[in-house]
Each structure stands twice: as C-alpha cells, then as structure tokens.
Amino acid sequence: MDKIRLDNNAFLYPMPVVLMGTKWREQINFLPVGWISRVNHHPPLIAAALNKNHFSSQGIRDSEEFSVCIPGVDLLEKVDCCGLVSGRKADKSKLFDIFYGELKSAPMIAACPLCMECRLAKTVDFPFNTLFIGEIAGVWAEEGCLTEGKPDIEKIQPVTLTMPDNRYWSVGANIGKAWHDGKKRIKDLKKGEN
DSSP states (O other), X not given: OOOOOOOSXXXXXXXXXXXXXXXXXXXXXXXXXXXXXXXXXXXXXXXXXXXXXXXXXXXXXXXSEEEEEEOBGGGHHHHHHHHHSOTTTOOGGGGSOEEOOSOTXXXXXXXXXXXXXXXXEEEEXXXXXXXXXXXXXXXXXXXXXXXXXXXXXXXXXXXXXXXXXXXXXXXXXXXXXXXXXXXXXXXXXXXXXX
16 A cells, blocks of 8 residues: 655553643642653663653653553543643642552552652653653552453553544454564564564
C-alpha cells in the first residue's frame, strides 16, 4: 500500500493517560500525562516527559517523588479538568480523595484503580521538556480491578489519548496473546533473519 509523507511531529497511537501526583511544599497537584512509559525491568523504572514550565515539574524536582495514578474512563472529566488549569492557580486536589503509601510527597488518588508511587531516579533535560525517570517504590490497586492477583485492563478501563487530534479513547477488545500468537509464523522465517 502506498504511503504519504507526514509531518515529523508524530505521536504513538494510542498513549496511556495517567494522573501524575506531586507535592511542592504543602501543595498537592495532579497533572494528566500521556508521554509516559515503563523503561526498565529491574529496577522497575517509569519515565514521563513534562513541559519544563508545568507546576508539577517544579514539585518533582523539589521533592524527588511523584505518583502515577491510572484513571478509569469514569474519571475522564476530572482528568481533563486537571489539564485545563495550572496548579499555580487552582487546588486540583479538591477533585479527589487522596491517600499516601510509603512516600510522603507522592499523593495518590483513591478513585484510580491502580496507583504507583515513585522515587526520582534521573532527569534528562531537553529543549522543551524534562524526562523524569522514577523507580516504582510501591503499587496500590483496588482488589476489584485484579484478576488472579494481577491488574486487569478490562476492569481498570484506562483512558488513552491520540494526538494531534487531542481525543480520548477507551480500550478495545483483546485481540491476541503476546509472545504466543506469532509462534505459528516462525516456520515462515528464514534462518538467521528477523
């Protein structure tokens, strides 16, 4: 199939949407983030890219802690609201019931089915954004979002985002099993080629 060249400022489809929790001095703040990913297995590291001017960036640099809260689709309006107003101008913590695990500057949201508290491991500065890499220090989940003791995507019902159209999406149907469904195609590969 023919392809057409697009602008280089492309995005991955879709991106998970999380609420990052920070605390700067005594002010709690939550920011929706779509540029986030696990980046290491052991130790478990997660990275998020934030605009340098975000109030949350200042909180992470100061406290060296943050949370990653995974909201369900039922929280969409509150998630979007957190992205419309700066923590410098509004107390977004009023939207949520908050709890803490072991880290005192990583506020988490009780209504989010899955939350992680992180210690800052490294920062990487880019011209516009800062990449914050945190080590996951604790994971907290609602029992109702688990299947056999593991997070279940159908029960969590996470929010995803596409850009540049700036639209939210829910997760679709399960279409296969990773590291399994491709086994029947291995015979089609020539030796020594990937």
